[in-house]
Amino acid sequence: xxxxxxxxxxxxLACLDKKPVDFGRxxxxxxxxARAAIKRAAGAKLASFNQPMTRTNFLCGxxxxxxxxxxxxxIAAYGYRHGKTTLVERLHHISGEQRSVAxxxxxxQEIVRHHSQEVDNEVIVFHNHPRTGHEPGWFYxxxxxxxxxxxxxxxxxxxxQNYALxxxxxxxxxxxxxxxxxYLGESGYVSEFSLxxxxxxxxxxxxxxxxxx
Numbered sequence: 496x497x498x499x500x501x502x503x504x505x506x507x508l509a510c511l512d513k514k515p516v517d518f519g520r521x522x523x524x525x526x527x528x529a530r531a532a533i534k535r536a537a538g539a540k541l542a543s544f545n546q547p548m549t550r551t552n553f554l555c556g557x558x559x560x561x562x563x564x565x566x567x568x569x570i571a572a573y574g575y576r577h578g579k580t581t582l583v584e585r586l587h588h589i590s591g592e593q594r595s596v597a598x599x600x601x602x603x604q605e606i607v608r609h610h611s612q613e614v615d616n617e618v619i620v621f622h623n624h625p626r627t628g629h630e631p632g633w634f635y636x637x638x639x640x641x642x643x644x645x646x647x648x649x650x651x652x653x654x655x656q657n658y659a660l661x662x663x664x665x666x667x668x669x670x671x672x673x674x675x676x677x678y679l680g681e682s683g684y685v686s687e688f689s690l691x692x693x694x695x696x697x698x699x700x701x702x703x704x705x706x707x708x
Contacts, residue, residue, distance in 0.1 A: 506637055508690045509646040515684040521555045529556020533570060536588035539601050547574060547582035550619060558680045561623035567596035572619040573609045576673045581617045596622055598654065606658055610667075610675050617673040620654070623680040638682065645681035647688040656691045 525548055533556065536542035553572060561568050568590055574583040587602050598606075606618050624645065637646075647655075658664065659675040667674050678687050 504692060505646055505649055505652070506641070508652070508688070508692070509644050509686075510641055511690060512644075512647075512686055512688045515644070515686045516551060516554055516678070518551065518555045518558075518685075521552050525549070525552035526556045526559060529553050530560050532586060533557065533560045533588050536570075536586055538589070539587075539599075541585050541587060543585040544583065547584050550574075550581040550583065553581075553583045553619065554621060554678060554680075554685050557621040557623075557678075558683070558685050561625075561680055562683065564623060565625050565627065566593055567591040567625065568623055569596045569598060569602070570619075570621045571598075571602050571606060572621070573605065574617055574619070575613065576615045576617050581619055581676070583619060593625065593627070595650075606675060610658075610673065611663060614667070614670075614672045618658075618675040619678065620658070620675065621678045621680060621685070622651075624648075626682060643682040643684065645679040645684055645686045645688075647677075647679050649692050651677070651679060652688065652690070652692045655688065659689070660691055 528544070529548060529552060532542040532544060557570050560570075568588065570586055570588050572581075572583045572586040574581050574585075587605065589596060589599060589602065591597065606620070609616050610618050638644075655677045659668075659677060664675060666672075676687060677689070678685050
């Protein structure tokens with residue numbers, strides 16, 4: 496079993512995050528519509544919905560689209576807060592490599608622009624971790640122990656800190672306004688993750704403190 500804290504910390508945080516999204520009541524027609532939009536979007540090209548789509552139907556479409564993929568994909572969707580859900584209006588879709596997918600500058604800019612434009616605006620950032628069967632043996636032992644929960648990496652949580660736990664994001668969370676929300680699809684589940692890597696956070700705080708001395 497691993498003892499490296501850079502491996503253990505993401506596993507422990509995965510146990511503290513929210514339970515996987517419940518897809519028991521999704522609308523199959525909406526899921527099909529989400530898959531079609533993801534397929535239409537390519538690179539900098541945005542795909543738009545004629546009618547907004549609820550967050551749960553959209554995330555189910557993301558999971559269906561990426562479930563059998565052997566590469567990581569990034570899907571960034573833009574919409575607005577509506578009661579307890581998000582209504583998604585348009586999206587970017589980026590295809591990456593087997594073990595990584597980058598957020599291109601134009602997606603970074605659109606995340607910041609859209610989120611800051613209106614207080615109810617929300618961004619949904621989804622990406623997948625494909626399982627190939629070639630992961631180390633301890634990984635599957637851990638997955639069995641935690642009921643196959645998705646495990647966001649340190650890099651995943653680093654992006655969360657950049658976009659959701661910045662000053663604007665923290666104020667929006669406190670006031671229950673629109674947020675940038677991060678989701679991971681893995682092992683047939685989709686989970687939202689909202690906790691930062693503590694060691695990275697402390698390191699940033701020390702760097703900023705040292706720069707003022």
